[in-house]
Amino acid sequence: MGAQWHVSAFHARADDRADEDGVIALVRELRARVLFDRGRRPAFRADDGTHVDDQVLDHGAWHFIARRSPDGPPLGYIRLSTPETGELFQSLAFLGAERYAHVLRAEGVAVQDTFEHSRLVVEHRARKLGLGAHLNAVAIGAAHALGAKLMIGTSGTKDGQHVFHERFGFRAVNSTRRYVDRYTEDVVIMVHRPADGAGEYLDLVAEMRDAFPGIASATTEIAPAPEAFTLPDTADRSAWRPTLFDLAHDRSAFAALLSSGRVREVHDTIDAQLDELIRSREPSISFGDEEIAARKVEQLAGVPLQAYGTWAWYPWSGRLVHVLPREEFRLVRTDRNRGKVERPAQRSLLERRVGIVGLSVGNASAVTFALEGIGGAFKLADFDSFGLSNLNRLRAGVHHLGVNKAVITARQLFEIDPHLDVEIFTEGLTEATIGEFFAGLDLVVEECDTPYAKIAVRERARALGIPVVMDCNDRGMLDVERFDLEPDRPLLHGLIGDVTAESVKSLTQQEKVDLILAMVDAGRISPELRASFDELGKTLSSWPQLASGVALGGALTAEAARRALLGADCPSGRFYVDFAELITASANSLADRSPVCGPS
Incomplete structure (x- = not known):
């Protein structure tokens, strides 16, 4: 799996409700914190700020914890429940006794031969390193070793988790998908028959199955294969x-x-x-x-x-x-800016403070702003870490994998100008940080993925009279909202009605999709983006984006920001620089000229 993981196992007794060795308390806190996902699933955090995921099912189950080194912090976890506690399975509670029994009969498997795996959680900084697949293989391999004839479990669908499980040989049970408030997404029941193999991870699951007896007896790390070796991660x-x-x-x-x-x-x-x-x-x-x-x-x-x-x-x-x-x-x-941006304007721009929220697409804006001298101070907010799939559009290198995107962007800005004033918010923009983030800003670039953040940014910007610019990364769409000139302007030009950031929290997944479509003006999006909506979580893991579109977005937001900050013409509205329309035979400015031939 690339990285060498150290996995420890703990089997909790079903008849003992004591927290043996503190392991259950540890895994409950880890699970709840990751599942809370910075507010995505609010049910996993209590009113006092602690993270809560207490389940009776923890007793009688196998618990697997992954670290990068034996004494390192826990980075991932998965649970395997045995038939001993089958009456407590999450899938049984989800389906109800009658439907659950029907599923087992259809598979030709008895209750005493059915295991349940659940609560696969991975810290953000380890998600792009293959830990999820490694832990899933550990639990499946353990179930195989323990004699399971069927594995069953619930799977979320929002981020393609069900597709991830299909790669291990799981399949969804027909007509079991439904929305679950606690998880704020659709959940589906999935089953796996060890006799049918383990899909594309067959070899890895077999390796984990063979390693399980040693883990079960020692409850320590999985031993690496003889040819494997571990290099310390010193980054x-x-x-x-x-x-x-x-x-x-x-x-x-x-x-x-x-x-x-x-x-x-x-x-x-x-x-x-x-x-x-x-x-x-x-x-x-x-x-x-x-x-x-x-x-x-x-x-x-x-x-x-x-x-x-x-x-x-x-x-x-x-x-x-x-x-x-x-x-x-x-x-x-900035000497060669002159002729387009003169010295007085350059000095004015360098006195401004710019906030950028969302640093995948926003990274291009930040770098372009720094190169042009648009802002001498920056506030950067993003909770996510840089993953391999980001390398198709974010200007970074393989040595940045696993690094927070705000950290990467701050490094890039300082490497352009070490005299800059930069602040970063690696937890992203939250209710707790939004006030500090907006303090002293002159302009905001908003490039978030979530409806809540998009609306919260604009609510605060409007209240403070701060202009907001956004690139949609589709058809070269630039969005400008001049709240500094129009303090009563409706958010997103009125396209979303009277929706507030607070009201977004209670929307269903489909309602959030509909809201995003309203934000981007569904009638004007490209055919490619329109087609992608139905493929997310199926054939697409996330929104399609290209480096060329992101680079264009950096240029568009920089142009708008420079104009707004210097008092040049930059009205509120939406503006398209659509290459599909601009680079065509009919748009060719030389089309009416005859070709010039050289001497023969």
């Missing part, structure tokens, strides 16, 4: 802010860093940067080498070249970079 996934050194004041700290062994690369091009500074200040002069050298001496004013400006230490890459002081650095960095 720093939390660092995002560089350390800046001014040698006039920080010489001892700078020396300590150099002697620490943490510096992997030193980048010192300060002499060339001074050359650019001098030429950009007086572009009409063609400087000779001697005059440039004299101007540098004048600029340094007696300060040694090595001590001039700022040294930026990037702990996540081990790079130490020497750059000009802030104002000089920015003067040179």
